[in-house]
Each structure stands twice: as structure tokens, then as C-alpha cells.
Amino acid sequence: MPPVEITPEFNPLRLATDRRLSRIAGPSGLIIFGVTGDLSRKKLMPAVYDLANRGLLPPGFALVGFARRDWETQDFEKVVHDAVKQYARTPFDDDVWKQLAQGIRFVQGEFDDDAAFARLKDTVEELDVHRGTMGNHAFYLSIPPKSFPEVTEQLRRSGLAEQKDGQWRRVVIEKPFGSDLKTARELNEVVESVFPPDSVFRIDHYLGKETVQNILALRFANQLYEPIWNANHVDHVQITMAEDIGVGGRAGYYDGIGAARDVIQNHLLQLLALTAMEEPISFDAADLRAEKEKVLSAVRLPKDLATGTARGQYSGGWQGGEKVLGFLDEEGMNPESTTETFAAMRLDIGTRRWAGVPFYLRAGKRLGRRVTEIAVVFKRAPQQLFAESQTSALGQNALVIRVQPDEGVTIRFGSKVPGAVMQVRDVTMDFGYGHAFTEASPEAYERLILDVLLGDPPLFPRHQEVELSWKILDPIEQFWATQGKPEQYRPGTWGPTSADDLLTRDGRTWRRP
Template sequence: MTGVVIGPGLNPLRDPRDKRLPRIAGPCSMVMFGITGDLARKKLMPAIYDLANRGLLPPGFALVGFARRDWDHEDFAEVVHESVRQYARTPYREDVWRQLCEGLRFVQGTFDDDAAFDDLAQTLLALDAERGTGGNHAFYLSIPPGSFGQVCQQLQRSGLAAPQGDAWRRVVIEKPFGHDLESARALNDIVESVFAPDSVFRIDHYLGKETVQNLLAMRFANQMYEPIWNGNYVDHVQITMAEDIGISGRAGYYDGIGAARDVIQNHLLQLLALTAMEEPVAFDAVHLRAEKEKVLSCVRLAGDVTEATARGQYAAGWQGGDKVMGYLQEHGVDPGSTTETYAALKLAVENRRWAGVPFYLRTGKRLAKRVTEIAVVFKKAPHLPFSATDTEELGKNAIVIRVQPDEGVTIRFGSKVPGPSMEVRDVTMDFGYGRAFTESSPEAYERLILDVLLGDPPLFPRHEEVELSWQILDPVTQAWAREKHSPQAYESGLWGPQSSDDMLARDGRHWRMP
């Protein structure tokens, strides 16, 4: 690194010209609201430990919890310690824990408690002096959306939202970003009245997964895919997020929200945008967002609601050898609920690249297996110089990007069966992250939290993307509400309602069986 000049504000542990070196956060702290919730316990606190264990947090990093619990700093440290020992991805190291523990603080209070936020301000001021956090603070709102406005206003009132000098303040928001377009706009107005747009980080943890990012690398770092990534060669695209669990005691949140708002509006439409977008000028926030917004602005439902959508609700059945109850029998669910636990849409991307190519999106709970994947299915070859018997079972070529649980890419193509006759059969060529790379993939929240602390926003949707997504989904949910019909029941452990299969069958297609 001879001759490298480290300018003001640059991290001296990292040569800015060398992208291979680890990105290490500078002096900072993070305040977590909702610290007592499952997300914080199972994902956020372990992710922070894993970042520290990998040497990606500064030695003086501080973590502040804010909640109503009657805890002191030591009680909070014990909660974090238990979470780390149980859920951290990397091995436990006592020296790493001790260093992290020295920066743990807890502030007791409620969101309407002015004194508690004043106490939080004094705690952060003390950490600036004790830990050298430099006035750089991120506020993670792992709380219900209805409380976003109150917390943001308290941060503004107490002076915590406004940085001094060269310091920064950022806010992290967990989904859902509203429940429709109108509420999303209202929420954005509240948050951005307190924090600058570039300081607002909307978390979609799917965008932090290695395979999702590898989709961009596969498309734009290789010559072989992009020439055929269009309607001349692609027959259709299927994007699936299937869960084998029920609502897991989340009736208070889930009932009335449903699968479409919970998953399609954010996760699946983001995956569609990354699959269908044009090549960005650069892999940075401005250009990535511009291309995703272009795609989302031309997405429409491909037909009327009756033929281009399906919705279902899981009934009792068998899952993994165990008898499971139906949705209406779950604790806390209204027995007359019409909330869907399965939703499928047929969408069209109305631009030149994707004209005539349907995008089928589906998500559901209590399905046959847990899997998230993007399947790009190609048209059959226009001419096959083989007899019908040679290729009777030959299907369509496909590229399948597996997001979870077995991250990787599978390519399906026809190949000759060994032997004296010309028999062609479908085979797969498989790439798996676990087999190809010696290092394990970080959890999505590790990547996203580090990006927040670095101020690196490419993987975070801005409010324009959120609003465009609601513009796509709102007509569907409004039509479902007008129908006032219960979603079609499907047996737990299967692949969803018959109406979903019928939606593809009308086009002469069928869902992939992952």
C-alpha cells in the first residue's frame, strides 16, 4: 500500500482501492428499539457478535438496548450473552465477547417517555467519550410500524436525529413499510421529515443473502447469460418463497396482513426487479435503484384478478410426519378470518426485453418444503433433429437460482444418455456455495448491519421502490377485499390451493417442484 494517502473520514484499516480487503466499520454505536423481540434475540444481536468476531467492527463499538424491562446494564449484557451463545454463526471467543460487552448499555423507558430519550441522549454522549464513537449513531427500529413516527419524533426532540459536525445519524426500519400505498407514503413522510433520505435504511433481509447478490454477478459478470435473458428466449419466470411452518404464534401481526402483503410486496417484487432489471451503469446505490425502479414502474397484473391471481389458506394436514392444525385453529386467529396464507400472482413486465414473458410469483405457509428460488425457464428449441421417442421426456432448459436453504445455481439442459442410441434426457449442472467456497456465507443481517454502519446503501430500497411495489399489489388486495370470498383451503404439507395450479394450467404451464 505504498503511496496510499488516507484522507479525512477514510478507514485507515482499509485501502479504498482494494475491494478484496474487508470493509471495517469506523467508530460508531447502534441503538436497538425492540431489543426484547425474537428478531433482535435470534438475528440482530448474534449478527453484531459475528461481525465483531470477524474483525469488522471497531474496538470501541457500542450497542445500546432500549425497552420497558426493568434491567440494568448487567442484565442486558446477560441477555445478549445468552443470545450470542445460542444463535451466533461464528465460534464463541471469550476475548471478543469481553470487548463487545464493555460497550453494552441499556436504557429503560417507553416510546412516550421524554425522560427516557433524554437519558438515551446522555448515554450516547457518554459513549462518545468512553468508547470513542465519535457521535456516529444508528437507530434500529425493530418495532411495529405504528410506533415509527413516535420514536422518530422523540429522536428529533431529544436532538439525537441531528448529527454534529462530520458525525452521522442513521435510522434502520424493518418491514412492513405500510400496509398499502397510502400508509406507505404517510410512513415515508414521517420518517423523512426527521432523517435525510440517504440516512434511512429500509431492511429487506432477502437482499442481504449471498445468492441474491450472486444473481447480479451471474448476469452481468458473464457473457453467456445476458444475450438470452429476454423474451426471445425466455418462456416464463417463476419466483417462489415457500415455508413449511405455520404462523408460529404471530397471529397478532399476521391475521389481517396475509401472504401477499407480508412477502410478495417486498421480498418477491424485489427479486423480480433484480431478475428483470437492465444492467446498471455501476454497482452503487444510485444506479441500482434507478434500474429497479424502471422495472417496477412497468409491472402490471397479467390479466384480471380472477385469472391472474390465486389465494389460499392452510387447513389441517401432515407436516414432517406430524399432524398440524389449520390456520383457523391457530391461537389468536379469528375463526372467520379470510386472511390468505398462500398467494400467487401472474405479472407482466411491460417493456421490450420482457414483452410476452409472464412472471409467476408465489408464497405460502405450511407448504411441502422450505425453499426460495428464482427459476428462469427457457423456450424449447425451435427445431429438434431427433425422433419423437428420442426426446419424449425432454423438458425446457432452466436456470434456477436457489436463495435458500441450499444456496446455489442449477442449470437444467438436455444431454445424451450413454449408450448406442440417440436418447436425450434432462440433466442438471449444480453449483453450491457450500461446495465451491471454503469460507461460509455470512448471515444476511451481518451484511446489512455492516452496510448501515458503513453508510453503503445499494441493498436498501428507497421509498420510491416501496411505493411502486404497493402500486402493483394494491389493485389485487382491493379486488380480493371486494369479493369477500374466503381463500381456497389447501391441505398442510402440500403445494397450495388448486386455484394456483389452475392459473398456470390455463397457460399450458405448471409450477416447478423444487
């Protein structure tokens, strides 16, 4: 290696002091099961390339695909190339691609094929020798949950899950983590019988988003918010995940799952935990998870689930100038399905900090617009100084964390309207990632894949969090199962009238983002 040239601009301490530099993964490989699916093509492969393009993967990194397709390695390489060209966040660089492509391999086989897993083991060992992956490999199960037991057992039987001294083997599981508490526990037992708990990474891609991580920075790096982040000042919290599309080609998957199991059990309850948790001792995985688990274990359900929850199905109609099908009319859908496409609920947290503060969660499809946000709505200030007519246009102060699509934070507060008379109305102060920082935010899967390779687990829920979430949701799902068909709502609206009634009973209204 040639000596480093010392120039007036060169600072020999920069590599040690520049806090913007990220940690680089050590020698390692990633094996993806379900590599022919949309998740792999649109998210995982592009994320791997983007990490390589940012210099965060080792030169000898390996990417192995496992699927039943009758492909050779060059066929898989072409699939990865096309996915990267179409979906990668960073510009395509021929030199980066050539370096990455040298480590691409493909193994053809079925999940019940012992010989295929023997070939996979041979491939992994070949990469250890020729790419220098040094026995460090992560297995990404981008497959239906029903296949987890079979694949994990094959990894055990073939010796692929075995961790020798100085090496690591990890497994990555995509949601859903079961369909209720019973199946979640069964799944956890199967996976953790093969891999130790600290080698199991449960992917919730929402936790990899910059704005979700910013909740921690917003709360604990600033003196401004934490003193008022409690029942003395907060009136209620609304957590919304709205989509403006229907189930489309996912009808077969979605039927029997529904909005609550699909996103509330994982994404929204994780957002609730991060919003409501106490300050952890550190951001180490154990400390962060411990505080989230305390919050989830303190969640209290409504006494009357009929009035404290709501659900609905979108009907057919017009949305955005386009005629759209109703949920029950989607291709492949059971016309008698009772699966909800909208779910809302009130949850309370039995801690001193949040006593009496309701958390309202809602998620749905075919709603007014695509948006995910956390709105912390504050109590009204005493208005002794102002006549009612002077503050008639003034709402409640709110801090809104926008998770997607326009990532940022908005603060709503009252200000005097210019003019000769005293009139106060709402104004907003806005922070957006897009115009506040020059560097684009990495995709969630970039951060999460890198964390898996680094063995850094804070952003991954462990099995206790998963089981606590199901303990919250199971009684609601069991109640809904006795209630017949959900209420219909028109596409482009914000859900069924029962959802509005849920807040109206408490003297509140939903935000219209």
C-alpha cells in the same frame, strides 16, 4: 506500536492489494429499539458479535438497548451474551466478547417517556466520550410500524436525530413498510421529516443474502447469460418462496396481513426487479435503484384478476408425519379470517426485453418444503433432428437460482442417455456455495448492519421502490377483499388448485422444487 517485522512471507503491499479484505466500520454505535424481541435476540445481537469477531467493527463500538424491561446494563449484557452463545455464526471468543461488552449499555423506558429519551441522549454522549463513537449512531427500529412515528418524533425532540458537522445519525426500519400505498407514504413522510432520505435505511434482509447479490454477478460478470436473458429466449420466470411451517405464534400478527403483504410486496418483487432490470451504469446506490424502479414501474397486472391471481388458506391435516392445525384453528386466530396463507399471481413487464414473458410469483405456508428460488425457464429448442419419442423425457432448459436453504445455482439441460439408441432427457449441473467456497456466507444481517454503519445504501430500497411495490399489490388486495374466503389447501401440498389453474391456462406448470 512495535515495528512490523519484515519476513520473507511478508508482503508490505498485501493490505492494499488483498481484495478479500472488507471495509471496517469507523467509530460508531448501534441503538436497538425493541431489543427484547425475537429479531433482536436471534439475528441482530448475534450479527453484531459476528461482525466484531471478524474484525469488522471498531474496538470502541457501542451497543445500546432500549426497552421497557426493568433491567440494569448488566442484565442486558447477560441477554446479549446468551443470544450470542446460542445463535452466533462464528465461534465464541472470550477476548472478542470482553471488548464488545465494554460498549454495551441499556436504557429503560417507554416510547412516550421524554425522560427516557433524555437518559438515552446522556448515554449516547457518554459513549462518545468514553468509547470514542464520535457522535456516529444508528437507531434500529425493531418495533411495530405503528410505533415508528412516536419514536422518530422522540428522536427529533430529544436532539438524538441531530447531525452535527462530521457526525452522522441514521435510522433503520424493518419491514413491513406500511400496509398499502397510503400508509407507506404516510410512514415515509414521518420518517423523512426527521432524517434526510440518505440517512434512512429500510431493511429487507433478503437483499443481504449472498445468493440474491449473486444475481447481479451471474448476469453482469458473465458473457454466458446476458445475451439470452430476454424475450427471444426466455419462456417465463417463476419466483417461489415456500415455507413448510404454519403461522404458529404469529397468528395475531399475521391475521390481516397475509402472504402477499408479508413477502410478495417486498422480498419477491425485489427479486423480480433484480432478475429483470437492465444493466446499471454502476453498482452505486442511485444507479442500482434507478434500474429497479424502472422495472417496477413497468410491471403490468393481469386484465382479469380472478384468473391471473390465486390465494388460499392451509387446512388441518398431516404433514411430515405430524398432525398440524389449520390456519383458522391456530391459537388466537379469528375463525372467520379471510387472510391468505398462500398467494400467487402473474405479472408482466412492459419493456422490450420482457414483452410477452410472464413472471409468476408465489409464496405460502405449509407447503411441500422450505425453499426460495428464481427459475428462468427457456423456450424449447426446435426438434427437427429428433423424433418425438426420443425427446419425450426432455423438459425446458432452466436456470434456477436457489436463495435458500441450499444456496447455489442449478442449470437444467438435455443430454443423451447412455446406450445404443438416441434418447434425450433432462440432467442438471449444480453449483453450491457450501462446496465451492471455503468461507461460510455471512448472515444477511451481518452484511446489512455493516452497510448501515458504513453508510453504504445499494442493498436498501428507497421510498420510491416501496411505493411502486404497493402500487402493484394494492389493486390485487382490493380485488381479493371482495371475494370472500380463500380456497383451502392441504398441508404439505403446493397450494390450492386455483394456483395450478393459473399456469395451466397459459399452457405451463409450476416447478416442484
